[in-house]
Amino acid sequence: MRFILGFLSGLLGALAGWSALAALVVMLAGPDRDGGIAMGAFFDIGPIGGVVGLVAGIWLFVRFGLVRNVAPEPVTEAHEAAPPRATRLSFPFAITVLLVVAGLGYWGWYELIRSPNLSHGFMTLQVEFRLPPGMSLPDQEEDVHIEVEEATGYANAMLPPNWRAHDGDRKAIISTVSLMYKTRHRAVSLTLPDVPTQRWSIDLPSDPDPTPGFSPWRTASEPSPARIEMHFRLSADR
DSSP, X not given: OHHHHHHHHHHHHHHHHHHHHHXXXXXXXXXXXXXXXXXXXXXXXXXXXXXXXXXXXXXXXXXXXXXXXXXXXXXXXXXXXXXXXXXXXXXXXXXXHHHHHHHHHHHHIIIIIIOSBOTTSSEEEEEEEEOOTTOOOOXXXXXXXEEEEETTEEEEOBOOTTOEEEETTEEEEEEEEEEOBOOSOEEEEEEETTEEEEEEEOOXXXXXXXXXXXXXXXXXXXXXXXXXXXXXXXXXXX
């Protein structure tokens, strides 16, 4: 039984170390739109944490997993050998194991069942900005910086070849970005030369469906003299 418990403790430590190191790498690396960082973290770096966790799990079990009963030993005759003292599983060690199992179970449910990714997979958010009358577009694409915030990550929007557009006599900017995570926190910001950065919230559900058309035009969340307007449309890639 001692061998089996030690093996299970090592196996649990390996799972915990593998998952923890992979999750740490993904967290430190930041947004991962194509999934390459997550795959590399899980299959290339995660096994290192698994080996460390295996050794740590076995060592912790040997060191703290079993304790001897402290009940007083019965009085025996001098010629009788003292019976071996029984051992039991350490209560703090058992609680720690249960917490680790619960954490791994929640992580597995979140990643494999609940899934943090959108039900439609990657979705394309088309964002358009309409400049106020008389305001001209920048000459260079590099002068336009559009950043989309999704959950805790950021992504730079792409400008298509026809990014310079117009709506009547007003100049406009066309951009697109991919969304992939379930979250209620989405926002977009626009930075142009000599114009303060302006920010808009993206009013979408946590796990949205494609929108039938563009949203109404609206100005930035914070009042700005440059009254640039934004609207968006969401489409599914599959």
